[in-house]
Amino acid sequence: MGCGRGRGNRLIASVCAFLAIPVLLTLARVVPAAAQALPAQSPPPAAPSPAPCELDIWPAATTHTTFQGWVHAGAVDGAQRGIKGYPDLHANALDTGQQVRLLATVDWRGAFNDPALVVVVHPQPTESDNDRSRTKRLVTEGSSACYRELIIASSIVESEVFSKQSVRILALRKRFDGASSAPVNFSSMSEAAIPFTDADKAAPDSAARMDTAVQAAFVSAVSKFATIQSFH
Amino acid sequence: MPRLIYALSLIGAVLVAPAALAQTAAAPAAPPAAEPTPVAAAAPPSTTATAPVATTAPAPAAPAPACELHVWPAARVSAMTQGVGAGFGLVGALIDISAHADQNKRDTAFITGTLDAHAQTQVLRELDLPAKLHLPPSQVIFHEQGIDINRDNPQRLSDSTAQCYAEFVVRSLAFFQNVVYPGQIRTFLEVRRFDGATVTVDFRDSKHEDLAAKLPKEGEDTGPAIDALLTAFRGDVAFFADKYARKYK
Numbered sequence: 406m407g408c409g410r411g412r413g414n415r416l417i418a419s420v421c422a423f424l425a426i427p428v429l430l431t432l433a434r435v436v437p438a439a440a441q442a443l444p445a446q447s448p449p450p451a452a453p454s455p456a457p458c459e460l461d462i463w464p465a466a467t468t469h470t471t472f473q474g475w476v477h478a479g480a481v482d483g484a485q486r487g488i489k490g491y492p493d494l495h496a497n498a499l500d501t502g503q504q505v506r507l508l509a510t511v512d513w514r515g516a517f518n519d520p521a522l523v524v525v526v527h528p529q530p531t532e533s534d535n536d537r538s539r540t541k542r543l544v545t546e547g548s549s550a551c552y553r554e555l556i557i558a559s560s561i562v563e564s565e566v567f568s569k570q571s572v573r574i575l576a577l578r579k580r581f582d583g584a585s586s587a588p589v590n591f592s593s594m595s596e597a598a599i600p601f602t603d604a605d606k607a608a609p610d611s612a613a614r615m616d617t618a619v620q621a622a623f624v625s626a627v628s629k630f631a632t633i634q635s636f637h
Numbered sequence: 638m639p640r641l642i643y644a645l646s647l648i649g650a651v652l653v654a655p656a657a658l659a660q661t662a663a664a665p666a667a668p669p670a671a672e673p674t675p676v677a678a679a680a681p682p683s684t685t686a687t688a689p690v691a692t693t694a695p696a697p698a699a700p701a702p703a704c705e706l707h708v709w710p711a712a713r714v715s716a717m718t719q720g721v722g723a724g725f726g727l728v729g730a731l732i733d734i735s736a737h738a739d740q741n742k743r744d745t746a747f748i749t750g751t752l753d754a755h756a757q758t759q760v761l762r763e764l765d766l767p768a769k770l771h772l773p774p775s776q777v778i779f780h781e782q783g784i785d786i787n788r789d790n791p792q793r794l795s796d797s798t799a800q801c802y803a804e805f806v807v808r809s810l811a812f813f814q815n816v817v818y819p820g821q822i823r824t825f826l827e828v829r830r831f832d833g834a835t836v837t838v839d840f841r842d843s844k845h846e847d848l849a850a851k852l853p854k855e856g857e858d859t860g861p862a863i864d865a866l867l868t869a870f871r872g873d874v875a876f877f878a879d880k881y882a883r884k885y886k
Contacts, residue, residue: 469753471714471745479713479809481749481783486712488785534759537860559750567738575750575859592859594747633856 457521458551460513461544464504465574466530468496468560475566494562494570498616499623501530504557507624516631523549531556536577540587554579555634557627558592562599562619569598572622578634591637597625704775704801706767707794710754711807711824712783716744716852719815744812744852747859748822751866752810754781760871761805769878770828771886772803783807786827791836802831808841810870812852820848822866824873828881840881844873 472483472491483491499507505528514522525544533539536556542548559575573596579588601618608614718740722733734741758779767775784794786806794804808825823845830838846869850861 466755469749471742471749473715473742473745479715480785481712481714486782537863559753561746561750563742563746565738565742565745567735568742571742573743573746573750575747590860592863593856594743594750594853594859596743596746596855629856637858 456549456551457523458517458519458553459523459525459544459549460517460553460555461548462508462513462524462526462555463529463531463543463557464501464508464527465557465560466501468499468504468562470494470496471561471563473565492564494564495612495615495619496562498619499560499562499572501528503620504560504623507620508557508627511624511627511631513631516628516635517553518635536579537590537592539579542581542588550582550584552581554581554588555631560623570601571596571598572619572626574623574626574630576627576630576634578630578637591634593630593633595626595629595633597622597629702774702776703799704767704773704803705797705799706770706772706775706777706803706805707780707797708758708761708766708777708805709780709784709794709807710757710782711752711810712785713809714745714749714752714811715809716741716748716812717814718744719813721816723815743855747852747862748810748812748866751859751863752870754779754783756867757807757870760867761874764871764874764878766805766878769875769882770803770805771882772830773801775801775803788839788841793831793834800833804829804831807874820852821845822848822869822873824870824877826874826877838885840884842877842880844876846872 470482470484470491472478472480472494474490477483477488477490480486480488480491482496484493485496505526508526509524513524514520531543533543536554536558542552543554544552554577556577556579557574558577559573561573561575562570563573564570573594575592575594577590577592579590581588599615599618599622601615605611605614605618718737720733720736722729722736725732761779762777766777767773778795778797780795784806786794786808793802794806804827806827806829808827811823811825812820813823814820823843825841825843827841828838829836829840848862848865848869850865853859853862
């Protein structure tokens with residue numbers, strides 16, 4: 406039943422040959438294109454490897470406290486302002502300098518799933534008026550085309566009479582893909598309970614232990630945010 | 638005749654096929670065009686490096702206004718979500734508060750962080766408070782830390798000795814929602830004007846605005862709620878300032 410098999414059936418054979426032209430054309434279009442795609446996927450060995458991604462991190466300007474007790478409640482930074490009835494929630498353990506130190510301990514490469522990630526922790530908060538609406542990079546000189554910003558917008562130590570003491574952060578991630586691309590923003594908050602046990606409370610160095618616990622909660626909250634942002 | 642057709646078809650195939658091959662040979666030019674990302678990625682960010690930075694030209698040195706307006710951000714923030722338990726007396730209210738403790742803690746911290754001193758300052762600066770309050774041209778001083786203001790205290794809240802002096806205090810931000818009312822934020826504000834050491838005007842009021850977005854949970858996008866809070870705060874302050882200006886023309 407194939408084309409041109411019948412002896413003397415040249416008419417059918419010629420029609421088959423004519424019909425075969427579009428098929429040949431299609432094949433001619435597909436096969437070379439696929440062949441061309443290969444070199445594009447595997448760059449020539451002489452080509453330089455792409456620059457690693459860069460993550461720039463900024464701490465919050467300060468750490469606030471919120472407190473809801475049986476009698477006293479509502480004052481922001483109550484202990485720092487010396488208001489009676491407000492306990493010290495050790496917010497000074499998360500001043501800007503401590504935040505910078507702690508931010509450097511977070512496993513950013515793991516959270517961003519990028520072993521080659523270049524991480525820069527800046528010593529001071531951003532001075533931008535509005536980081537959310539900003540479309541420019543904060544670091545322009547020499548920054549990689551693949552560039553991310555992670556800004557701790559707020560850090561808060563919180564206490565509530567019916568809930569655990571915890572550290573909460575509000576953070577913003579700006580993702581710039583390409584030298585002149587607009588950023589993709591993701592802002593969220595994450596919280597971590599302060600791991601402060603009764604034994605810590607009874608210990609003679611309980612204040613130092615509380616500082617350590619607050620800092621551990623901060624690192625945990627930041628790590629949570631780093632993981633959350635990877636889904637957005 | 639069939640031979641002629643056959644021959645013609647062969648000739649056609651021979652003539653057309655190279656053209657098709659030529660097309661496909663040209664086609665690979667497209668993939669590199671669709672592959673500019675590595676090229677752009679490798680290029681230095683010259684665009685951003687040379688982008689103009691919005692700078693304000695230094696204004697000619699003008700004498701600072703003699704009047705001062707001191708502004709304090711919110712000293713207190715609270716958040717309360719009520720469930721149906723609140724309607725069952727003291728025990729019901731306690732159970733309800735306990736059940737919503739984590740949410741209230743979270744909302745309080747979120748408002749504290751979102752409407753911090755910096756954010757409030759931004760909003761108040763945009764509103765041009767001296768003009769809104771019909772005050773004489775004033776030097777506006779924004780304080781970093783909130784302050785609790787006692788109505789019985791006629792003293793100035795700052796150390797300023799300016800003869801023409803006024804205070805604008807954001808006393809509190811209170812978020813509330815229950816099964817009937819959607820989330821709303823109430824802003825408590827106060828303005829005091831002094832003539833020397835004497836208080837000539839003391840006006841306090843509050844205004845609430847329904848929020849256009851729900852306050853977020855942990856891990857959710859906070860963008861809409863941040864915008865909603867800032868808009869509500871701006872609306873509250875503008876309403877209060879207009880009311881004050883109408884009362885003390």
